[in-house]
Amino acid sequence: MNLLALIGRVVLDFLAHLGRLTIFAGTAISHCFRPPIYGRLIVKQFIDIGFYSLPVVGLTAIFSGMVLALQSYTGFARFSAESAIANVVVISLTRELGPVLAGLMVAGRIGASMAAEIGTMRVTEQIDALTTLSTNPFKFLVVPRLIAGLLMLPVLVLIADIIGVAGGYVVGVYKLGFNPATYINNTYDAMEALDVISGLVKAAAFGFIIALMGCYNGYHSKGGAQGVGAATTNAVVSSSIAILIVNYVITEMFFGT
Amino acid sequence: MTDVPKISLRGVAKAFGEKQVLSGIDLDIAAGESVVVIGGSGTGKSVLIKCILGILEADTGTIAVDGQNVMHLESNARDATNAKFGMLFQGGALFDSLPVWENVAFGLRARDRHLSRDTARAQAIETLAKVGLDEQVADLAPSELSGGMQKRVGLARAIAGRPEIVFFDEPTTGLDPIMSDVINDLIVSTVKKKGITALSITHDMQSARKIGDRIAMLYEGKLIWVGPAADVDSTENPYVQQFVHGRAEGPIKMQVRR
Numbered sequence: 022m023n024l025l026a027l028i029g030r031v032v033l034d035f036l037a038h039l040g041r042l043t044i045f046a047g048t049a050i051s052h053c054f055r056p057p058i059y060g061r062l063i064v065k066q067f068i069d070i071g072f073y074s075l076p077v078v079g080l081t082a083i084f085s086g087m088v089l090a091l092q093s094y095t096g097f098a099r100f101s102a103e104s105a106i107a108n109v110v111v112i113s114l115t116r117e118l119g120p121v122l123a124g125l126m127v128a129g130r131i132g133a134s135m136a137a138e139i140g141t142m143r144v145t146e147q148i149d150a151l152t153t154l155s156t157n158p159f160k161f162l163v164v165p166r167l168i169a170g171l172l173m174l175p176v177l178v179l180i181a182d183i184i185g186v187a188g189g190y191v192v193g194v195y196k197l198g199f200n201p202a203t204y205i206n207n208t209y210d211a212m213e214a215l216d217v218i219s220g221l222v223k224a225a226a227f228g229f230i231i232a233l234m235g236c237y238n239g240y241h242s243k244g245g246a247q248g249v250g251a252a253t254t255n256a257v258v259s260s261s262i263a264i265l266i267v268n269y270v271i272t273e274m275f276f277g278t
Numbered sequence: 279m280t281d282v283p284k285i286s287l288r289g290v291a292k293a294f295g296e297k298q299v300l301s302g303i304d305l306d307i308a309a310g311e312s313v314v315v316i317g318g319s320g321t322g323k324s325v326l327i328k329c330i331l332g333i334l335e336a337d338t339g340t341i342a343v344d345g346q347n348v349m350h351l352e353s354n355a356r357d358a359t360n361a362k363f364g365m366l367f368q369g370g371a372l373f374d375s376l377p378v379w380e381n382v383a384f385g386l387r388a389r390d391r392h393l394s395r396d397t398a399r400a401q402a403i404e405t406l407a408k409v410g411l412d413e414q415v416a417d418l419a420p421s422e423l424s425g426g427m428q429k430r431v432g433l434a435r436a437i438a439g440r441p442e443i444v445f446f447d448e449p450t451t452g453l454d455p456i457m458s459d460v461i462n463d464l465i466v467s468t469v470k471k472k473g474i475t476a477l478s479i480t481h482d483m484q485s486a487r488k489i490g491d492r493i494a495m496l497y498e499g500k501l502i503w504v505g506p507a508a509d510v511d512s513t514e515n516p517y518v519q520q521f522v523h524g525r526a527e528g529p530i531k532m533q534v535r536r
Binding site (some may be wrong): 052057145146150152154155156159 | 328332353356357361372374391435
């Protein structure tokens with residue numbers, strides 16, 4: 022009986038959480054289309070999310086591309102299919118690794134910082150202060166982050182795709198001895214517009230999820246430093262899990278049979 | 279129309295889960311009057327102010343400002359109503375990402391998006407002078423200021439937009455007695471003497487006597503005593519007596535949980 026009660030409580034808590042998240046997302050989206058819009062804050066978030074995430078996303082992409090080339094060679098050499106390495110690198114990166122790895126890295130970097138910043142503002146009454154100063158906290162805090170997440174992640178992923186393919190090229194040409202022109206030709210031939218587009222659609226969805234989870238968990242944090250810590254952890258964990266689930270759903274939409 | 283109270287509360291109730299925090303608050307505050315609500319920690323004083331400001335929604339009852347119901351307002355109407363308000367938060371609640379002058383000018387720029395930075399800065403410095411702070415403070419970060427200075431900046435931010443009503447949430451909590459008196463004097467000079475309506479909550483009786491025209495005591499979600507500030511020491515209400523004299527023995531039982 023106690024076990025049933027426990028399961029019931031967990032399910033009810035989860036549903037209540039989901040309901041609150043849906044209302045939060047609906048309110049935030051509706052504020053995206055109603056003035057005032059804080060352009061300066063949106064640009065600041067573009068820089069925070071887009072520009073300052075470049076090093077971490079770039080490093081992740083280049084080493085992923087390099088290791089992909091190296092591992093594919095180990096496997097394909099057994100079947101004398103080494104020429105498929107360029108195809109594997111470009112398809113894997115544009116369809117999957119680019120958006121997912123960039124999404125997870127940005128979730129750790131940006132999702133955590135959003136939750137910590139907004140959570141601290143919540144527990145120190147700064148969000149209440151915004152309301153008393155005729156400033157809607159959704160418009161001021163949430164909308165700029167959502168818009169920047171939605172638009173900046175695709176840009177980051179596009180850059181990650183290019184850097185990742187370059188990483189594969191470096192290993193393919195300088196370590197595995199491929200002809201540079203052949204490698205580039207193979208890459209070009211294997212690249213499909215749909216692969217890149219599906220990756221960018223995923224990136225936009227991931228950017229929205231990261232910003233939404235960061236803002237939601239920060240906005241609802243309570244109880245001082247411990248509450249802010251919990252909000253930060255929840256933001257990273259929930260956005261990472263959501264990214265992996267949504268990744269499957271979008272892949273199914275684009276490539277499902 | 280001068281008879282219309284500046285703030286009018288009727289049957290205001292608010293519960294969090296099963297805990298009834300406010301259970302039927304009736305209170306009228308006239309224009310230019312300063313009312314102080316006293317009560318122990320966790321009795322719902324802050325909740326009362328937050329319901330008027332629209333930060334929390336009361337479950338039942340009506341809240342009117344200048345005779346207009348201000349409950350369940352949509353976003354832009356709430357912003358317009360809150361333009362009449364100023365609020366000094368207990369911990370200051372200064373935006374730590376902005377320098378002092380931008381904190382003070384925040385409300386001005388939110389209400390007039392065309393206000394230039396230079397004009398806003400000049401107005402902020404002018405308001406800082408009213409609370410005894412000079413121009414050098416303007417470019418400091420809030421974290422560089424002492425608790426008393428942060429309260430002064432918070433007060434400057436509250437009065438910068440020339441509000442009709444100012445709310446004070448525990449204005450002297452955490453300050454030494456001298457700084458507490460400085461803040462009380464500033465509240466009297468910048469709000470009370472200017473005819474601005476004020477609603478304060480505090481458990482500092484010295485502060486309540488100094489800044490209040492009337493005092494109301496909140497206990498178990500109800501206002502159990504309302505009267506002139508001068509009568510607070512002489513009333514025979516046992517709850518008020520116990521609170522005013524800070525006695526452990528009496529009808530008020532301290533709550534362990536909020």
